[in-house]
Amino acid sequence: MGFKTLRDFNLAMLAKQVWRFHTKPHSLISRCFKAKYFPQSDILQAPLGCNPSYAWRSIHNSIWVILKGSCWKIGNGESAKVWGDNWVPLHNGFKILTQKMEPFSIRHVKDLINMDSFSWDTEILNNLFLPIDKDHIEQIPIINTTNIDEYMWMHEPTGVYTVKSGYKAIKEWQDQQFSSTASSSCDTQVWKKLWAIHTIPRHKVLLWRILQNSLPVRSELSNRGVPCSILCPR
Structure with a gap:
């Protein structure tokens, strides 16, 4: 069938149930789960709740897949x-x-x-x-x-979630995360080379602040809650 990782396959199947709850809210199983676990919200914003069943806990753990891979059709x-x-x-x-x-x-x-x-x-x-x-x-x-407004699954031409496309999306996200982890190991080498530079300490600190995005430029100030425009004044 083309599925290599059982855990990711199970996650993709559970996400299919989340998709059904969201697109078919009037089905019997959707109404049962909604009445018990998320009576005041949609499945995509549903909290885990107190003392959840094993089935609901498993379904809840896959909501992020639909949230990450879907987009509203306005x-x-x-x-x-x-x-x-x-x-x-x-x-x-x-x-x-x-x-x-x-x-x-x-x-x-x-x-x-x-x-x-x-x-x-x-x-x-x-x-x-x-x-x-x-x-x-x-x-x-x-x-x-x-x-x-309707939710579209962006990894399928029809816009409808399928287990196969969900599994492929999960694997793609994992590969991207692995690439970022690999790049972080490269960052370690960058820091070693930075501190080994033969220059005065304040120059090293300035380079470190630049690489850490800690200079008080407008974009960083905005990210930290300062109410200012992120556009360059020039």
Whole structure:
């Protein structure tokens, strides 16, 4: 069948159950689990809860697969959240790069849509988002605002989750993580070479701060909660 790792195969099968709970909420098994474990939320935001059964604990451990590999297909924009949700295809893991500035009234994607002209509100996009985010958002077609938002599995042409595509996605993510781990071992060599440089100590510290992204540039200040623009003033 092409499955080499039993653990990843089981995870892909459990994620299939999560997909069914999300896309078929009115089925009997979906209603039973919802009534007991997540009566006030969707399966994708469901907490583990107290004293969970083995079945629910196993299903809950696979929710991240659907969250990581799926993206909202925008209809009326009422379900997809602007900040944090996956709703921008082929861009930064389906998320926007622009950071949320508090306080702000924009919460759902519907707040960015001009319902009169059935198009994106250009004024809001220009004022709120980085140019790269604005360009990607404007490429999302608004076909029918009477339809609800739907979740699409981005690793399958049909947009429907399958165990085979889920297994392949899990393996790809693991390979990416392995590559990043390998690069971290290379970083160790970089630090050794840095501290071996024959120069005055403050130059070494400056190089270390640059490599650690600890210089007080605007992008780093914004990442640490300082309310400032991340764009270069020049």
